[in-house]
Amino acid sequence: xxxxxxxxxxxxxxxxxxxxxxxxxxxxxxxxxxxxxxxxxxxxxxxxxxxxxxxxxxxxxxxxxxxxxxxxxxxxxxxxxxxxxxxxxxxxxxxxxxxxxxxxxxxxxxxxxxxxxxxxxxxxxxxxxxxxxxxxxxxxxxxxxxxxxxxxxxxxxxxxxxxxxxxxxxxxxxxxxxxxxxxxxxxxxxxxxxxxxxxxxxxxxxxxxxxxxxxxxxxxxxxxxxxxxxxxxxxxxxxxxxxxxxxxxxxxxxxxxxxxxxxxxxxxxxxxxxxxxxxxxxxxxxxxxxxxxxxxxxxxxxxxxxxxxxxxxxxxxxxxxxxxxxxxxxxxxxxxxxxxxxxxxxxxxxxxxxxxxxxxxxxxxxxxxxxxxxxxxxxxxxxxxxxxxxxxxxxxxxxxxxxxxxxxxxxxxxxxxxxxxxxxxxxxxxxxxxxxxxxxxxxx
Amino acid sequence: xxxxxxxxxxxxxxxxxxxxxxxxxxxxxxxxxxxxxxxxxxxxxxxxxxxxxxxxxxxxxxxxxxxxxxxxxxxxxxxxxxxxxxxxxxxxxxxxxxxxxxxxxxxxxxxxxxxxxxxxxxxxxxxxxxxxxxxxxxxxxxxxxxxxxxxxxxxxxxxxxxxxxxxxxxxxxxxxxxxxxxxxxxxxxxxxxxxxxxxxxxxxxxxxxxxxxxxxxxxxxxxxxxxxxxxxxxxxxxxxxxxxxxxxxxxxxxxxxxxxxxxxxxxxxxxxxxxxxxxxxxxxxxxxxxxxxxxxxxxxxxxxxxx
Numbered sequence: 001x002x003x004x005x006x007x008x009x010x011x012x013x014x015x016x017x018x019x020x021x022x023x024x025x026x027x028x029x030x031x032x033x034x035x036x037x038x039x040x041x042x043x044x045x046x047x048x049x050x051x052x053x054x055x056x057x058x059x060x061x062x063x064x065x066x067x068x069x070x071x072x073x074x075x076x077x078x079x080x081x082x083x084x085x086x087x088x089x090x091x092x093x094x095x096x097x098x099x100x101x102x103x104x105x106x107x108x109x110x111x112x113x114x115x116x117x118x119x120x121x122x123x124x125x126x127x128x129x130x131x132x133x134x135x136x137x138x139x140x141x142x143x144x145x146x147x148x149x150x151x152x153x154x155x156x157x158x159x160x161x162x163x164x165x166x167x168x169x170x171x172x173x174x175x176x177x178x179x180x181x182x183x184x185x186x187x188x189x190x191x192x193x194x195x196x197x198x199x200x201x202x203x204x205x206x207x208x209x210x211x212x213x214x215x216x217x218x219x220x221x222x223x224x225x226x227x228x229x230x231x232x233x234x235x236x237x238x239x240x241x242x243x244x245x246x247x248x249x250x251x252x253x254x255x256x257x258x259x260x261x262x263x264x265x266x267x268x269x270x271x272x273x274x275x276x277x278x279x280x281x282x283x284x285x286x287x288x289x290x291x292x293x294x295x296x297x298x299x300x301x302x303x304x305x306x307x308x309x310x311x312x313x314x315x316x317x318x319x320x321x322x323x324x325x326x327x328x329x330x331x332x333x334x335x336x337x338x339x340x341x342x343x344x345x346x347x348x349x350x351x352x353x354x355x356x357x358x359x360x361x362x363x364x365x366x367x368x369x370x371x372x373x374x375x376x377x378x379x380x381x382x383x384x385x386x387x388x389x390x391x392x393x394x395x396x397x398x399x400x401x402x403x404x405x406x407x408x409x410x411x412x413x414x415x416x417x418x419x420x421x422x423x424x425x426x427x428x429x430x431x432x433x434x435x436x437x438x439x440x441x442x443x444x
Numbered sequence: 445x446x447x448x449x450x451x452x453x454x455x456x457x458x459x460x461x462x463x464x465x466x467x468x469x470x471x472x473x474x475x476x477x478x479x480x481x482x483x484x485x486x487x488x489x490x491x492x493x494x495x496x497x498x499x500x501x502x503x504x505x506x507x508x509x510x511x512x513x514x515x516x517x518x519x520x521x522x523x524x525x526x527x528x529x530x531x532x533x534x535x536x537x538x539x540x541x542x543x544x545x546x547x548x549x550x551x552x553x554x555x556x557x558x559x560x561x562x563x564x565x566x567x568x569x570x571x572x573x574x575x576x577x578x579x580x581x582x583x584x585x586x587x588x589x590x591x592x593x594x595x596x597x598x599x600x601x602x603x604x605x606x607x608x609x610x611x612x613x614x615x616x617x618x619x620x621x622x623x624x625x626x627x628x629x630x631x632x633x634x635x636x637x638x639x640x641x642x643x644x645x646x647x648x649x650x651x652x653x654x655x656x657x658x659x660x661x662x663x664x665x666x667x668x669x670x671x672x673x674x675x676x677x678x679x680x681x682x683x684x685x686x687x688x689x690x691x692x693x694x695x696x697x698x699x700x701x702x703x704x705x706x707x708x709x710x711x712x713x714x715x716x717x718x719x720x721x722x723x724x725x726x727x728x729x730x731x732x733x734x735x736x737x738x739x740x741x742x743x744x745x746x747x748x749x750x751x
Contacts, residue, residue, distance in 0.1 A: 039496035042678030045487050109701065109729075110557025110674060139729070142592035149588035149610070195704040222557065226493040226678020228706040249556060252641040254680045277556075277586075 008037035013078060017071035027059050027074065034078065042257030044230045047085070047264045055081050085260050086287035091269040094216055094243065095129075100179055101186045102212050106205060106236060107220035109193030112248035114143060116220045116274055117190040118150035119282040120246075125156055129185040133158045134175030136208065138166040139192035147190055154279055168192065169207045176212045189214070196235035209240055216243045218271065221258060223250040229258035230265050237266040248274035251281070259290070328422055331386040334378045337371065373406055377414055380404040389415060474518050477510055481518060485525070492709035492746050495679050502528060526743055532716040533739040540736070541567075541668060541696065541723040543576050547625040549633045549658055549665035553651060553692050554672035555684055556639030559700040559726060561590060563672050564634045565597035567724075569731035572601060576631040581621030582607035583614045583654065586638040594636055601731065604628075614638065614650060615657040622661035635666065642687035651692045668695045670723065675701045675708035685714050694718075700726035703733070707746050 012033045016026065031052050038048045058077050095101045103120070107113045114137065121131045133151055135158060137143035144160050151158035159178050163170035172189055179187035189212060194201035209217065219242050221232065236242055245262055250273045263270055270285040378386065380403035385392050392400070392415060394408075401408045474481045482503060489499040505528050509515035515524070541550070550567070554560050561584065568578045580598055582605055584590035591607045598605035606621040618635055625633040637654060640647035658665045671694040673681050688694045697715075699708050702725045715722060722737040 036496050039490055040679055042493075042680070045490045108676065108704075110559055112557055140593070141596035142589040145589035145592045146587065153588075195701070197704050222674070222676065224555070224674075224677045224680040224684075226676060226680075226706070226710065227491045228493070228676045228704065229678075231705050232676070249641060252555070252643045252680070253683050257678065 008040075009034065009078070012037065013071070013075040015071075016074050022070035022074070024060065027056065030074065031056050031059075038257065038260075041255035042224075042226045042229070042261075044227055044257070044261035044265070046230070047261050051081060051085060083288050085264055086290055087263045087269050088287060090284060090286045090288075091244065091271060092284070093271060095186065096215060100184060101216070102176065102179075102214040103186060103188045103216040103218065104209060104212060104214035104240075105188060105190050105218055105220055106240065106242075107193060108195060108222070108232060109140070111193065111220045111222045112274060113137075113193060113220045114146050114150070114190050115277075116246050116248055116272075116282070117147065117188050118154060118156070119274065119279055120272070121151075121156045121186075121188055122154040122279050123282055124186050125154065130183070131156050132175075132179050132182070132184045132187045134172065134179070134187060134189045135160045136168045136171045136175070136189050137192040138163075138168055138171065139194075143190075143192070150279070168204060169211050172208045172211045196232045202235070202239045206239055214243075217241065218244050218246050219262075219268075220246045220248055221262060223247045223254040223256050223258060223273075224252065225258040227261075229261045233262040233266045233268075237268065242266060242268045244269055244271040246270070246272045246274065247285070251275040329387045330378050330381065330389055330418060331383070333418065334375060334386070337375060373404070373410065374414055376404040377401075377406055377411055389418060476516050477506070477518055477521055481521075482506070485521075488747070489709065492707035493678050494709035494746075495682075495713055498713040522747070526747070529712055529743045529746070530739055532712050533722075533743070536715050536719045536721045539696070539721045541670070543571065543632050545664065545667055547579075547622075547630045547633045547662065547665075548667045549622065549625070549635065549662060550668045550670060551635045551637065551655065551658065551666040551692070552670050552672060553637050553688055553694065554639060555641050556587075558639070558672045558674040558677075560584070560639060560672045561593050561597070561636055562729065563670075563698055563700060563724075563726060563734070564594065564636050565601065566726065566731055566734035567634055568597065568603050568632075569601050570734060571632050572603060577629065578603045578632045578634065579621065579625050579628070579630040580605045581617055581633060581635040583617050583621075583636045584638040585610055585612045585614050585617060590636070590638065604630075615654050618654050618658050619661055622658055622665065626662065642684045648687060648691045655692060669693050670696055670698055672698045672700055673708070673711075673714075675699050675706040675725075676704065677708075677710065679710060681710045681714060682717065685718055689718055689720070694720060696720050697722045698724045698726065698734075699737070703727045709746055711742070712746075 012030050016022065016030050034055070035048055035052045038051065039045070043051075055077055058081070059074050093103075105113050105117050105120075117133055121133050124131045133147060133156055135144040135147045137147070148158045148160065159175050161171040161174040161178075163174065168191065175187065175189060189208070191205060191208060192201070194205065196202065217240050219233065219236050221229065225232065233242075233245070245266070245268055247256070247259055247270055250256060259270055262268070270287070272282050273285050275281045275283055377400060380400045381392070381396075385396065385400075397408050397411045397415075401411050404411075485506070486499055486503060489502060490496065494502070502525060506515070506521055506524060509521070509524055515521060542548075552560050552564050552567075564580060568580060572578045578601075580594055580603055582591040582594045584594070585608065588610070591610060595605050595607065597603075604624075606617065606624050608617050608620070614637060621633055621635060624630075635654070635658065637651060638647075640651070642648065655666060655669070669692050671685060671688045671692075673684065677684075685694070685697075697711070697720060699711060699722060702708060708725075711722060724734050725737055725742075727733045727735060
């Protein structure tokens with residue numbers, strides 16, 4: 001996610017940081033590259049223009065040029081401005097504490113409204129709320145059927161009002177009445193996709209909004225949207241008064257410039273991002289973390305959160321003790337590997353570390369399949385072998401290779417890297433306490 | 445100047461007025477080519493999603509003309525830009541989507557939500573009207589109710605739809621459909637596939653398999669693999685095309701949702717890079733809202749010329 005943009009910016013800023021003295025020309029050149037990177041990432045032309053102008057002015061205005069570490073200062077300015085552009089802090093869904101919360105989902109065709117509606121319903125349901133979904137997309141063939149199927153799979157009721165003449169306003173009214181009568185906590189209205197330039201359909205949406213008086217009006221937008229993002233967001237915001245944006249399909253390689261553009265022109269926060277096809281793949285959006293990720297500064301906060309849910313404290317402490325005493329065994333290694341995998345795919349995790357761009361390449365070289373093989377090899381060892389790798393002689397290696405469906409070469413490589421990794425950990429835990437050189441710590 | 449564009453201007457007229465005539469306006473506002481004008485051109489190209497790299501290249505052409513051929517007339521500059529773009533678009537030849545074999549199998553692929561199923565409905569309507577016997581295969585067995593959506597199109601158009609239950613193997617659906625198409629003397633079989641992000645390796649492999657299976661039943665098939673792209677998509681379209689061309693063997697493109705103010709400028713770079721034709725553009729939700737791609741009309745629209 002957003003890798004290409006972060007790679008480029010990291011490169012540009014990295015070169016600046018390396019310089020002891022900066023001239024105005026250096027900054028101009030760097031800004032040109034920043035501008036190019038942002039444009040290629042589909043950030044809107046006007047947003048890029050003002051962003052680059054702001055950053056340049058700040059770089060030249062302050063005593064950056066005369067400072068001891070001018071490059072670092074420039075990088076700092078870029079990060080601060082980027083975070084500001086993304087909208088400061090995370091903004092949660094505005095739920096009414098004791099009343100029915102009405103949520104209206106709007107967007108273009110194919111932006112992912114119906115899927116996002118179901119994902120959001122599932123999220124709210126797991127938080128213990130009583131949720132109802134109302135099918136108001138009477139336009140696209142089988143859209144209602146899609147919502148019903150999704151509703152069944154997450155066990156959330158779907159109301160299909162089927163008004164005479166297919167009037168979505170009537171459908172919305174009936175949905176609201178039903179939600180009130182049945183005392184639901186949250187009601188989500190899935191509406192038909194429409195182009196922002198379609199006046200009639202936009203008017204219709206305004207009528208739907210007036211009929212249900214939503215507390216949240218969420219624009220669902222495709223992360224791959226180009227320059228048009230600005231027109232889309234502006235039009236929907238002008239017509240309806242959006243309360244937030246949900247960015248869908250961010251799990252691809254979209255550089256996500258649309259995030260910056262939409263947020264900037266509407267002032268509406270991005271509340272959620274869709275990161276997969278599965279129903280659970282909806283995450284809250286953290287602007288400050290995203291800015292860090294784009295610049296390759298990592299998302300340590302997010303990583304720690306993930307780690308906390310996956311690894312218990314005692315387990316972590318036990319591991320630390322073992323590392324110190326250098327009796328880290330293959331058994332420990334397997335446990336650790338399993339814990340890491342509970343946190344998500346390897347590339348996800350590496351992407352959150354500082355220097356994300358470089359580490360992501362490692363992740364590509366070590367696909368999750370490879371980890372399966374490593375685990376299979378360790379599984380094929382006896383407990384004694386796992387606790388004392390030194391006894392694994394050539395005959396044992398042959399047996400292990402056969403048992404795990406791998407080759408002796410692969411077993412050899414794993415053992416060699418394991419020994420190397422152990423040494424590395426000893427040095428790291430001894431000298432600094434914390435190991436950042438993750439690549440060397442992974443024995444494959 | 446405006447007259448020229450008007451004559452070139454083809455079927456892309458819907459809703460184009462918002463940013464209409466931007467280049468013509470820009471041209472008439474300047475009596476010579478200077479920094480300010482070039483900046484305006486850059487903005488127009490970038491905001492049309494032509495992309496920073498391609499835009500730089502087009503501007504370089506103009507810059508060369510100014511430097512070495514003493515180009516000063518803004519009107520002439522537009523012609524140079526336009527011709528340059530048309531040349532880029534002409535690299536792929538002018539192959540059309542035709543019913544050549546019987547049955548001709550067309551696989552329709554793309555990322556989620558670009559309008560694959562709708563495009564299939566429109567294609568079916570078009571080729572049926574031309575007198576071909578058309579069949580649809582509901583190969584999107586993943587998305588909830590995708591099969592229903594295609595079935596509704598089939599009912600609307602009076603075209604047979606081959607489908608299995610949700611969650612079935614897409615290759616199996618394609619296999620069945622190919623068998624049925626041969627048995628019933630169908631001219632054109634349109635195979636729908638589930639939307640998938642090009643970064644999902646496993647799903648791309650599944651697509652390769654569907655392709656293989658079709659080729660096993662009908663040698664030489666699929667005759668065409670159409671990648672559907674959303675005009676609202678930015679530079680990511682290049683990345684999508686790369687993967688789909690590599691693993692699904694895309695033979696041509698369809699650009700949908702051109703009825704908004706989105707210009708789909710990424711197409712210029714796309715066609716030039718992959719040298720595959722754009723068969724159609726989608727202009728709305730109705731069956732008849734699909735028109736053959738017209739490069740000259742497209743470039744005129746890209747430059748913001750209104751009716």
